[in-house]
Amino acid sequence: DIQMTQSPSSLSASVGDRVTITCQASQDISNYLNWYQQKPGKAPKLLIYDASNLETGVPSRFSGSGSGTDFTFTISSLQPEDIATYYCQQYDNLPPGFTFGPGTKVDIK
Amino acid sequence: QVQLQESGPGLVKPSQTLSLTCTVSGGSISSGSYYWSWIRQPAGKGLEWIGRIYTSGSTNYNPSLKSRVTISVDTSKNQFSLKLSSVTAADTAVYYCARLNSLFGYYFDYWGQGTLVTVSS
Numbered sequence: 259d260i261q262m263t264q265s266p267s268s269l270s271a272s273v274g275d276r277v278t279i280t281c282q283a284s285q286d287i288s289n290y291l292n293w294y295q296q297k298p299g300k301a302p303k304l305l306i307y308d309a310s311n312l313e314t315g316v317p318s319r320f321s322g323s324g325s326g327t328d329f330t331f332t333i334s335s336l337q338p339e340d341i342a343t344y345y346c347q348q349y350d351n352l353p354p355g356f357t358f359g360p361g362t363k364v365d366i367k
Numbered sequence: 368q369v370q371l372q373e374s375g376p377g378l379v380k381p382s383q384t385l386s387l388t389c390t391v392s393g394g395s396i397s398s399g400s401y402y403w404s405w406i407r408q409p410a411g412k413g414l415e416w417i418g419r420i421y422t423s424g425s426t427n428y429n430p431s432l433k434s435r436v437t438i439s440v441d442t443s444k445n446q447f448s449l450k451l452s453s454v455t456a457a458d459t460a461v462y463y464c465a466r467l468n469s470l471f472g473y474y475f476d477y478w479g480q481g482t483l484v485t486v487s488s
Contacts, residue, residue, distance in 0.1 A: 259430075292474040301463055301478035302414065308472040345414060349473040354427040356404075356416040356473070 264359035270367045277333040279362045281346035290349040297342045369393045371479035385451040389464030397422045402467035403447045407460040454486045
């Protein structure tokens with residue numbers, strides 16, 4: 259099974275700061291890596307798919323990069339409404355399966 | 368706009384079977400390039416994929432739950448369902464249904480609001 263790690267597990271930043279979260283897969287997953295935002299009491303929301311593609315309607319301050327085993331998620335200028343937990347998620351083909359990272363909780367300093 | 372809505376009992380007794388249904392609106396569940404999935408999240412914890420189904424009825428399950436899970440689809444009602452047998456307190460979680468988009472990769476692009484299922488006597 260492919261394992262996913264995320265770092266940091268939590269962070270606190272100021273409004274306007276650049277925020278970076280990393281996600282690492284235990285083996286090569288090509289670009290099958292997605293990022294979600296989850297606010298308290300709400301369902302996760304897709305932000306980035308296939309490592310770097312911005313989902314329709316998602317603000318451009320969100321971005322993703324990487325391939326293989328190492329991926330990065332960036333908020334270029336943190337906004338108060340970005341307070342949430344962010345999860346990476348990978349797709350495994352053999353056998354078909356989906357694994358989420360443990361999450362990164364983002365707070366405002 | 369596609370919408371998903373979970374429904375089912377919020378309380379299930381230990382050893383019994385948890386049953387949930389997801390109703391899809393705003394689009395046909397039979398549309399190509401989409402699978403339909405269940406995902407759960409225990410309170411304060413991360414997300415766990417349970418399984419997926421295609422409209423043909425083809426399924427894939429999380430190996431850790433495979434022996435207890437059945438996902439089915441009813442295209443006439445635009446619904447798909449989850450059954451999880453022999454539940455224990457460890458199965459207490461918010462259960463989400465979601466659409467798995469396979470157009471370019473595989474990602475969950477629409478989610479239900481989630482429903483809390485508590486396993487307790």
